[in-house]
Structure formats: C-alpha cells, structure tokens
Amino acid sequence: MSAQDGTTAPAPDLSVDFAGIALRNPVLTASGTFGYGVEFGPFLDLTRLGGFVAKSLTVDPRHGNPPPRIVETPAGMLNAISLENVGVDDFVATKLPAIPDGVPVIASVFGTEIDRYAEVCKRLTGVPKVAGLEVNASCPHVKAGGIEFGQDPQALATLVAACRSATDLPLVIKLSPNVTSPAEMARVCEGEGADGIAAINTLQALEVDPETRRPALANVLGGLSGPAIRPVAQRIVFQIAQAVSIPVCGMGGITCAADAVRFLLCGATAIQVGTANYLNPEVAGEIVEGLAAYCERHGVARVADLVGALDRS
Amino acid sequence: MNVNAVRSLMAIERNEAEGRGGNRRLVLRAPADWPEPAPGQFLMLHLAPPEPPRHDPLLPRPMAVYRTERRPDATLLEVLYKVVGRGTSLLAGYDPGVALPVVGPLGRGFETPGAGETALLVGGGTGIASLYGLAAAARAQADVHVLLGARHADDLMGLADFEALGVRLSLATEDGSAGHRGLVTALLERALAEADGPTRVYACGPTPMMQAVAGLAEGAGVPCTLSLENRMACGFGVCLGCAVHGPGEKLHLVCRDGPVFDTTELRVDALP
Numbered sequence: 234m235s236a237q238d239g240t241t242a243p244a245p246d247l248s249v250d251f252a253g254i255a256l257r258n259p260v261l262t263a264s265g266t267f268g269y270g271v272e273f274g275p276f277l278d279l280t281r282l283g284g285f286v287a288k289s290l291t292v293d294p295r296h297g298n299p300p301p302r303i304v305e306t307p308a309g310m311l312n313a314i315s316l317e318n319v320g321v322d323d324f325v326a327t328k329l330p331a332i333p334d335g336v337p338v339i340a341s342v343f344g345t346e347i348d349r350y351a352e353v354c355k356r357l358t359g360v361p362k363v364a365g366l367e368v369n370a371s372c373p374h375v376k377a378g379g380i381e382f383g384q385d386p387q388a389l390a391t392l393v394a395a396c397r398s399a400t401d402l403p404l405v406i407k408l409s410p411n412v413t414s415p416a417e418m419a420r421v422c423e424g425e426g427a428d429g430i431a432a433i434n435t436l437q438a439l440e441v442d443p444e445t446r447r448p449a450l451a452n453v454l455g456g457l458s459g460p461a462i463r464p465v466a467q468r469i470v471f472q473i474a475q476a477v478s479i480p481v482c483g484m485g486g487i488t489c490a491a492d493a494v495r496f497l498l499c500g501a502t503a504i505q506v507g508t509a510n511y512l513n514p515e516v517a518g519e520i521v522e523g524l525a526a527y528c529e530r531h532g533v534a535r536v537a538d539l540v541g542a543l544d545r546s
Numbered sequence: 547m548n549v550n551a552v553r554s555l556m557a558i559e560r561n562e563a564e565g566r567g568g569n570r571r572l573v574l575r576a577p578a579d580w581p582e583p584a585p586g587q588f589l590m591l592h593l594a595p596p597e598p599p600r601h602d603p604l605l606p607r608p609m610a611v612y613r614t615e616r617r618p619d620a621t622l623l624e625v626l627y628k629v630v631g632r633g634t635s636l637l638a639g640y641d642p643g644v645a646l647p648v649v650g651p652l653g654r655g656f657e658t659p660g661a662g663e664t665a666l667l668v669g670g671g672t673g674i675a676s677l678y679g680l681a682a683a684a685r686a687q688a689d690v691h692v693l694l695g696a697r698h699a700d701d702l703m704g705l706a707d708f709e710a711l712g713v714r715l716s717l718a719t720e721d722g723s724a725g726h727r728g729l730v731t732a733l734l735e736r737a738l739a740e741a742d743g744p745t746r747v748y749a750c751g752p753t754p755m756m757q758a759v760a761g762l763a764e765g766a767g768v769p770c771t772l773s774l775e776n777r778m779a780c781g782f783g784v785c786l787g788c789a790v791h792g793p794g795e796k797l798h799l800v801c802r803d804g805p806v807f808d809t810t811e812l813r814v815d816a817l818p
Contacts, residue, residue, distance in 0.1 A: 303787030308601040460601040511780035
C-alpha cells in the first residue's frame with residue numbers, strides 16, 4: 234500500500250479532533266436515537282464508529298410522555314418522548330460496562346434546573362469510557378417559566394458556566410434551532426468556555442389529524458427530525474461555523490455519506506447520525522465506509538480537509 | 547433484547563392480491579439461515595429499495611411474520627397486508643425481483659398453550675395475520691379453535707391456510723357474507739361458554755375488538771394474551787415511540803416488551 238508503486242493511493246485519513254476528543258472518523262450517532270449503544274450490538278460493530286452520544290441522562294431516572302409519542306410526516310417524523318432515561322448512576326453502573334473498549338462515549342446531560350445539569354456533569358467526570366459531555370440545552374427552564382435554556386442567552390450562559398465549572402471533560406453544547414440566531418447562542422457558549430457546539434436539535438413542530446381534529450401526539454408539540462430538516466440544519470451549521478472558532482458537530486437528517494460530506498463542507502468537524510439509525514441500524518457504519526470512498530474518489534487525503542471547504546467561488 | 551434480529555435485503559418472490567378486499571400476500575426471499583421466528587414475532591419492512599434513496603414515506607412498517615418455509619437456498623417469508631394508506635399502496639406496486647430491506651425477527655412472541663389446553667384464537671381484520679403461526683404451532687398439543695372476524699368475506703386474511711391447518715374454525719362477518727353475521731366477539735362468547743377444562747384466549751385485531759375480548763375472557767376467568775399494533779420507528783427498543791400503558795405508572799414498549807402481552811401486564815382501557 235504505497236503511492237509510489239503507482240497502483241494504490243494510501244487510505245484516506247478519516248481521523249478528526251473534535252473539541253479535544255480524538256475520533257477515528259467523524260461519524261457519531263446522535264443522542265436519543267442510539268439508546269445506550271448496546272441495542273445496536275446485533276447490527277453494528279460499534280468500534281467502526283467515531284463514537285456515539287448516549288441517550289440524555291438526568292440525575293434521577295425519568296419516565297417519558299404518555300403515548301402517542303411519534304408520528305410520521307413528509308420525509309420526517311415528530312417525537313415527544315421527553316427524555317425518558319435510566320438516570321446517570323444506573324447508566325454508569327449497568328450501561329457503560331457493556332460498551333466495547335475503544336469507542337469514545339459522549340454522555341448527553343440534561344436537567345430542569347442548572348444545578349441538576351451540573352450534578353450530572355460532575356457524576357460523569359472521571360468515569361472510564363466517557364470521553365466528553367454534550368449538554369442538551371433544549372430543556373424547559375423551570376425557574377424561568379419554562380422557556381428553553383437554549384432560547385435565552387442569559388440562561389444559556391449561566392448553564393454553560395455551571396457545567397464548565399463542574400467538569401474538566403470536553404464540553405459540547407447542543408443547541409436548539411428554535412431561535413432567531415443560533416450563531417449568537419453559539420457565541421454565548423464559546424464565551425463561557427464550551428469546547429464545541431452540536432447542532433441541530435429537533436425543530437419544534439405540530440402535526441394534526443384532520444379526521445379526529447386532534448393533535449397527532451399526546452404532548453401536542455413534538456420535535457421534527459429526518460431528511461425534511463437537513464437543509465435547515467446545514468444552514469445553521471454553516472452560520473455557527475462562521476461565528477465561532479470552537480468546532481461544530483453537525484446533524485439533522487443525515488442518511489448517507491453524501492449528507493455527511495455536505496455538513497463537513499458547511500463547516501462541521503464531525504457529524505451525528507440520528508433518525509436514520511431507526512430506518513437502518515447499520516447506517517452509521519455504511520456512512521463511515523462511504524466517507525472513505527468519497528475521499529478516495531475525490532483524492533482527499535484527510536477528511537479534515539473537507540471541513541468548511543464549501544466552494545463559493 | 548432481540549438478540550436474534552438481523553438486517554437483510556430480501557427480494558420479492560410474490561406480491562399478489564387475495565380476494566377483492568385489498569388484502570395482499572407478500573412472499574420475500576430471506577437468507578437460508580434467517581433466524582427462526584417465534585409465533586407472534588414481527589419484522590420491520592422498508593417500503594423502498596435502498597437505491598435510489600427514497601425518504602417519503604420515511605419509516606419502515608411493522609408487519610407480523612405470517613409464515614416461513616425453509617428451502618435449501620433460501621427462506622421464504624410470508625407477510626399478509628392490506629392496502630390502507632401511502633405506505634401499503636407503494637408496497638402493492640412492487641414487482642417480483644425488487645429487493646427491500648427487512649429487520650427481524652423482532653419482539654416477544656406467543657407462549658404456546660400447554661398440552662390438553664383449549665386455545666381460543668380470536669383474529670379481527672389484519673390482526674388475523676399475527677395468529678397463523680400460533681395456530682400452526684399449538685395444534686399438535688392443544689385443542690385449537692380459531693375465530694376470525696372481518697367486515698366482509700373478502701377481508702378474511704389467509705382463510706384457506708387456516709382451513710388447511712385442520713383446526714376448528716369459526717367465522718363472523720359484519721355483512722353476513724361468511725359465517726355468523728355480526729362480530730367475532732359473539733363467537734367468542736359462545737366458545738367460552740362451551741369450553742371445559744383449562745382454556746386460554748389469544749387475540750389480535752382492532753382495539754375495540756381486543757378490549758371486548760379481554761373483557762369476555764376476564765368474565766370467564768380465563769387468561770388472555772393480546773398481540774398489539776402501534777406506531778413505531780425502529781422496532782428494536784430505541785426510538786421509544788411505541789409505548790403503551792401498563793398498570794400504574796408502567797409503560798411498555800410494544801416492539802421490545804411485546805408485541806404479545808398478557809392482559810394483566812396492560813391497561814386494556816388505554817390501548818392505542
């Protein structure tokens with residue numbers, strides 16, 4: 234395997250550094266779409282992935298919303314699960330040990346109050362296999378009348394600062410797209426010491442059954458995901474990448490390697506596969522292979538060279 | 547955990563209308579070593595081949611495994627479905643040779659009845675497809691009585707297959723075009739009254755039917771098992787979309803904890 238013999242080029246280098254986390258490739262799986270990883274054992278060798286983001290964790294176990302919780306929409310789906318999870322301590326005790334070694338796990342952190350977020354960050358710090366934290370900022374802030382942390386620059390700044398002082402792990406903030414300027418929110422996170430941005434979370438949405446005249450979900454509102462949101466997500470990742478110097482992990486409707494390339498070109502250093510994991514539990518591995526093939530086809534030696542390389546000439 | 551589930555690309559062998567009611571039989575060519583499905587297990591069937599990519603409709607559809615036939619070079623996997631919406635209309639248009647991704651077999655299937663027990667299997671509409679495997683597996687050791695109901699005779703899925711099993715078969719149609727004119731629950735009332743010795747009820751069908759069946763079984767003091775349908779995105783316990791109420795605060799996932807449940811595990815009044 235050398236370029237000199239004229240037959241084969243060296244395999245492209247897929248590795249990236251995202252927010253201080255060394256990833257063997259830029260393909261991660263998104264929180265809430267990949268369970269605790271073990272559910273994908275029958276379908277996918279987890280060690281092929283760059284890493285995965287586990288389901289959001291709260292201090293205490295949390296029941297989700299009543300059904301119906303999902304509905305299919307054009308090229309997408311709405312969900313209102315409400316972050317059902319086993320709680321941080323059970324995750325560390327029973328879920329993490331089942332993850333094979335060598336797979337960076339980014340734990341997703343969630344709470345209804347700032348000190349609860351900070352407590353989850355603290356309990357995950359120093360735990361083997363946890364390579365970084367992704368703070369889900371799309372939770373209603375109980376003390377601020379229910380507005381999401383990620384929708385209020387002041388609340389977001391306080392949240393990021395509290396998480397920052399609770400952990401020395403790489404700290405990534407996952408932003409809501411349901412704001413006028415996600416880039417402004419990203420700047421707030423950077424100013425408070427975040428190491429990276431993840432974007433986007435689901436778009437707030439509503440589906441209606443005209444026959445029953447009722448909302449399709451018991452929770453009325455849900456989060457829209459899937460290919461329907463991809464161009465919106467690419468726009469937001471593009472704007473954030475222009476606005477901050479910390480790296481961005483891009484997601485929203487990625488179903489194939491070409492979509493992953495699109496996000497890298499828009500400025501994402503790494504990407505996450507979400508809803509597509511439901512449709513094809515092997516898809517994240519296929520995207521890794523597809524990215525390598527893309528790089529070979531286009532003579533790209535390092536996948537990192539694609540980051541922000543959108544040609545606007 | 548569905549440790550035996552695999553993802554496979556399966557070519558369509560047959561995709562044919564059965565009767566005039568919109569029912570269709572899909573025969574897929576699965577790998578010869580496709581895991582042995584338990585009666586009542588299901589699969590997630592994609593509605594389009596992988597190439598060219600198609601994202602609308604987005605989600606695969608949960609379908610009962612109707613029957614499998616092992617051949618040296620393949621497993622023939624049968625699914626009965628009814629054209630009811632966008633997804634099933636699309637599916638009905640595929641010719642033999644088209645290959646669709648399938649994940650399965652998934653979920654917790656039926657526990658077959660014990661030796662000498664009477665098993666009353668109550669199927670309504672498309673729910674009939676979930677019961678064939680159970681009827682076939684139970685007939686050797688149990689006294690199997692299959693009660694099928696639908697709007698019209700043409701809607702009675704797989705009727706000839708049930709007849710070929712040689713089990714006791716009773717039919718009900720709402721328009722009287724086959725069997726008893728009325729609901730299948732009337733047949734169940736009669737069967738429960740006639741049953742002597744240990745008896746179990748198994749049912750799959752529309753929610754009002756299953757609620758009525760559960761009520762009749764409870765009234766007769768007979769255990770009752772339901773196979774549920776629900777919206778789901780993944781089928782293997784990750785999207786958490788298919789939750790149903792159990793007693794108290796408990797929520798079950800239809801895909802992982804079911805689709806087969808004993809009625810004592812469910813809040814039957816709150817079925818989807």
